[in-house]
Amino acid sequence: MxxxxxxxxxxxxxxxxxxxxxxxxxxxxxxxxxxxxxxxxxxxxxxxxxxxxxxxxxxxxxxxxxxxxxxxxxxxxxxxxxxxxxxxxxxxxxxxxxxxxxxxxxxxxxxxxxxxxxxxxxxxxxxxxxxxxxxxxxxxxxxxxxxxxxxGLPVIATLQSLIDSGDTIIRIEAAMSGTLGYLCTELEAGKPLSVALRAAHALGYTEPDPRDDLSGADVARKALILARTSGLNWEPEAVTAEAWFPPELASVHRDEFMARAEELDAPLAARVAEARAAGGALRYVATLTPTGASVALRVVPADHPLATLRGPDNLFSFTSARYAERPLVVRGPGAGQxxxxxxxxxxxxxxxxxxx
Ligand SMILES: NC(=O)c1ccc[n+]([C@@H]2O[C@H](COP(=O)([O-])OP(=O)(O)OC[C@H]3O[C@@H](n4cnc5c(N)ncnc54)[C@H](OP(=O)(O)O)[C@@H]3O)[C@@H](O)[C@H]2O)c1
Structure with a gap:
């Protein structure tokens, strides 16, 4: 042995x-x-x-x-x-x-x-x-x-096998934060962000300081790992993330941030209403192509696989030279011990x- x-x-x-x-x-x-x-x-x-x-x-x-x-x-x-x-x-x-x-x-x-x-x-x-x-x-x-x-989802393995077998990545779209996915679902159900955030915090769904989730930095790190795995030699500055809170709330104490969470309610509710008026859904999406990446709140069309995501599930959509017409999709729980x-x-x- x-x-x-x-x-x-x-x-x-x-x-x-x-x-x-x-x-x-x-x-x-x-x-x-x-x-x-x-x-x-x-x-x-x-x-x-x-x-x-x-x-x-x-x-x-x-x-x-x-x-x-x-x-x-x-x-x-x-x-x-x-x-x-x-x-x-x-x-x-x-x-x-x-x-x-x-x-x-x-x-x-x-x-x-x-x-x-x-x-x-x-x-x-x-x-x-x-x-x-x-x-x-x-x-x-x-x-x-x-x-x-x-x-535990086979995301890196899928990407590596596409690259290793000679495929070329055209576009990756991904919702890869369980916490932010959960918040999007709650916002869609009409909850103010402050209410959803405090509930998520109390349930331990967020980091101890929820700004670690809401800053998008964790999603940006994952997007960078996907970019590098697909062969792009990017430095960290190549991926920037849209934060869910304004810069003036970035440096206050965590308790003050939580106490002022209502300040985020109206801007986020407006984004949800805007998505609904456009016939789509609001999702926090990493979009990656060989020329750049963005991590941001985006309106996705109602027939887009990302629009059907609920709660903390993750979804990764790989469009490549071989999977050009319909992307290869990996979907499921993206967190949990x-x-x-x-x-x-x-x-x-x-x-x-x-x-x-
Ligand atoms: N939880 C999930 O669903 C999930 C999903 C995907 C990836 N991950 C990743 O998995 C990792 C672990 O997550 P977790 O939820 O288990 O985190 P956690 O509960 O915060 O545990 C972190 C552990 O690392 C130890 N540690 C921290 N710094 C260390 C150092 N310098 N040297 C030695 N030990 C050190 C801590 O020690 P102490 O016990 O002394 O504090 C603790 O035992 C994280 O990187 C997380 O992002 C988690």
Whole structure:
């Protein structure tokens, strides 16, 4: 039985679900492929817990319980406080799995790739800084990153197979924020934005500061990853996003922003009315062609697949030389811990199967 060492960065909702799925698939993976995925180290913001031969089931379950209860990994016996995964000594090649949302991982991850390791990402940030950093991570397929766009939906795989087989992308249109999709549906149902936003915030559908969703920056990062995956060597400035709030609300404290959310009601209601008068629907859409990209609130015609989207679902429409008349469409839930973790696990398994 071959052992594939894993070093996992992040034990939030997605990271914990990933550990559970790895434990649940141990026997079938061993049977099917003859390997075992072994966590040699797990990291959160406070430190590391490691074992040279891989943490056993009991240790992993203890980590899950501790993190579920809001404790840090460094409360567990054998952990090392303040120790970073970046300096973790490894004797074998391993798969580094980044399921954090932290910035600044592109350089240390690229260094691990240069040393023969592989990388799997749910974290978009390492792929959305400079083009040089994207290339250092993804050259020769060293990094898999399906879960960075559309969670568990086969978006990156679809795009890569179109490109690899010689197709040319003409246009990509996508609604890829579950939170903003949910808000569009609520606006269409006649709710003021402030009411829908406060409800979404209370349900945990938004980031702690909802401006992280409403700024469009997260969608812009995903659009940049799609552009680069389709072969466009764009720097981050190439993709700009329309924010749902005016510049004067960008720098106020989060509590003040929430208290002033009513200021967004009239402008957004006017946009919905305008869409309705034009016989269409208001959607937050990334539109990408080889000459540029925009991420903005757009009126889409009633017969457009994007108009039929409801709630937090995502939709990706690829128009290419081969799919010129009717686009290739990928649609479904684009967020959620089980589907995101499953996307990450599928990438880990595909990497392990390469026996690189
Ligand atoms: N949730 C979804 O539906 C979804 C869908 C697609 C993609 N994603 C992506 O998946 C990633 C994880 O999402 P999540 O919802 O699990 O996030 P989360 O609940 O905020 O968890 C983030 C985890 O990363 C750890 N972390 C942060 N910075 C770190 C660092 N520098 N070193 C080591 N660990 C660090 C945190 O440690 P502490 O526990 O110490 O705070 C935490 O355990 C994000 O990049 C997100 O954008 C999520």
């Amino acid at each position: 071959q052992t594939i060492p894993l070093l996992q960065i992040g034990l939030g909702g997605v990271g914990r679900e990933l550990v559970r799925q790895i434990l649940a698939t141990e026997a079938p993976l061993a049977r099917r492929y003859g390997f075992r995925l072994a966590h040699v180290a797990l990291a959160d913001t406070t430190g590391l817990l490691s074992a040279a031969d891989g943490l056993d089931r009991a240790a992993l379950e203890a980590i899950l319980v501790a993190k579920e209860h809001g404790q840090s990994i460094t409360t567990l016996p054998g952990s090392t406080t303040g120790s970073s995964w970046e300096a973790f000594p490894l004797e074998q090649r391993a798969i580094f799995v980044d399921v954090s949302a932290a910035p600044g991982h592109e350089v240390p991850l690229a260094a691990r790739i240069a040393a023969g390791c592989r990388v799997v990402l749910a974290n978009k940030r390492p792929l959305s800084t400079s083009m040089a950093a994207f290339t250092a991570l993804t050259a020769h397929g060293a990094t898999r990153y399906e879960a960075t766009v559309g969670a 089980p589907v995101t973790a499953a996307g990450v696990l599928a990438d880990i398994i595909a990497t392990a199967r390469e026996r690189w």
